[in-house]
Amino acid sequence: MKKHNFNSGPSILPQTVLEQAAQAIMEFNNTGLSLLEIGHRTTYFMEALAEARALVRELMDLDDSYEVLFLHGGATTQFMQVPMNLLDTNETAAYCDNGIWGNKALKEASLFGNVNVVASSKDKNHTYINKGFDIPADAKYLHITTNNTVEGTQWHHIPDTNVPIVADMSSDIFSRPLDYKKFALIYAGAQKNMGAAGVNLVVVKKDILGKITRPIPSIMDYAKHIAADSLMNTPPVFAVYVALLTLRWIKAEGGLEEMGKRNLEKSNLLYQTLDSLPIFTPTVAKEDRSQMNAVFVLTNPAHEAPFLELCKERGMVGVKGYRTVGGIRVSMYNALALESVQIFCDLMHEFAASVS
Numbered sequence: 001m002k003k004h005n006f007n008s009g010p011s012i013l014p015q016t017v018l019e020q021a022a023q024a025i026m027e028f029n030n031t032g033l034s035l036l037e038i039g040h041r042t043t044y045f046m047e048a049l050a051e052a053r054a055l056v057r058e059l060m061d062l063d064d065s066y067e068v069l070f071l072h073g074g075a076t077t078q079f080m081q082v083p084m085n086l087l088d089t090n091e092t093a094a095y096c097d098n099g100i101w102g103n104k105a106l107k108e109a110s111l112f113g114n115v116n117v118v119a120s121s122k123d124k125n126h127t128y129i130n131k132g133f134d135i136p137a138d139a140k141y142l143h144i145t146t147n148n149t150v151e152g153t154q155w156h157h158i159p160d161t162n163v164p165i166v167a168d169m170s171s172d173i174f175s176r177p178l179d180y181k182k183f184a185l186i187y188a189g190a191q192k193n194m195g196a197a198g199v200n201l202v203v204v205k206k207d208i209l210g211k212i213t214r215p216i217p218s219i220m221d222y223a224k225h226i227a228a229d230s231l232m233n234t235p236p237v238f239a240v241y242v243a244l245l246t247l248r249w250i251k252a253e254g255g256l257e258e259m260g261k262r263n264l265e266k267s268n269l270l271y272q273t274l275d276s277l278p279i280f281t282p283t284v285a286k287e288d289r290s291q292m293n294a295v296f297v298l299t300n301p302a303h304e305a306p307f308l309e310l311c312k313e314r315g316m317v318g319v320k321g322y323r324t325v326g327g328i329r330v331s332m333y334n335a336l337a338l339e340s341v342q343i344f345c346d347l348m349h350e351f352a353a354s355v356s
Contacts, residue, residue: 007318152295
């Protein structure tokens with residue numbers, strides 16, 4: 001039975017990427033060695049790393065004023081690494097609290113300086129994105145989470161501000177065209193749209209660094225990682241290579257314009273189906289619905305367990321909502337085919353008919 005992978009992360013990868021990565025484990029680029037065996041400072045890996053960094057700049061249309069880093073620790077490490085590098089003890093950063101991950105980020109930032117929560121959707125269980133809020137001109141930066149994986153909301157308009165914007169893009173990186181020049185720093189765990197778990201992408205505008213007085217541990221200092229070309233310590237070689245393969249795939253498929261077109265088509269299909277069936281109840285404001293993670297509940301809670309059982313029987317993987325939220329979550333990342341979304345929508349119709 002074919003599996004339809006709606007996991008929220010680690011999530012679906014393109015089939016060609018899986019095949020190429022598997023081959024590289026057995027033998028990398030005709031070297032006679034596995035990718036897992038080569039030295040990270042050999043030309044074999046350094047060329048792969050350089051290509052991956054160049055592809056990030058190309059896809060984001062960024063110039064050399066931005067640096068691209070592949071680091072350990074995942075996006076969660078960036079909750080502390082960002083303020084450690086950008087926020088002095090007596091300074092204030094602006095944060096938007098639009099869900100679990102943004103809330104975790106602001107709590108970590110408060111260990112290094114002052115945090116001003118300029119927008120929060122907590123009053124409605126994070127089911128919408130704040131708009132028209134004030135951003136203090138003296139804030140060192142504004143932090144947003146562009147897509148809220150758990151709650152199913154997404155920023156469809158990036159705020160216009162002179163304050164540097166820091167964005168956690170873990171779950172919608174490379175999923176749509178954006179003016180990436182609006183951001184001073186972007187970070188993202190790879191395990192959604194960009195590759196395998198184990199590596200974190202950081203894209204940083206170099207002129208925002210070096211402005212704090214606090215000593216920074218070397219391994220946490222962006223400037224030192226830049227000077228070392230992401231090779232300050234042994235990088236997660238396999239995860240970086242899978243990211244390179246995925247970036248190549250995105251470019252070959254038509255880049256971010258094509259990814260955006262496909263993702264809009266998939267999410268429109270899912271939400272149109274959701275809105276047409278009273279048995280299901282969407283939980284997110286329509287204008288703020290995520291193209292990546294559709295979140296909803298069964299109108300009758302007693303229907304949830306049999307619906308999830310039917311999904312399991314039909315090979316629908318990863319549709320149970322986040323453990324602290326419940327309900328249903330359908331993740332539709334770049335590598336997910338429209339066909340899988342259509343089959344899931346057909347199942348929704350079938351289930352609705354069976355209980356009506």
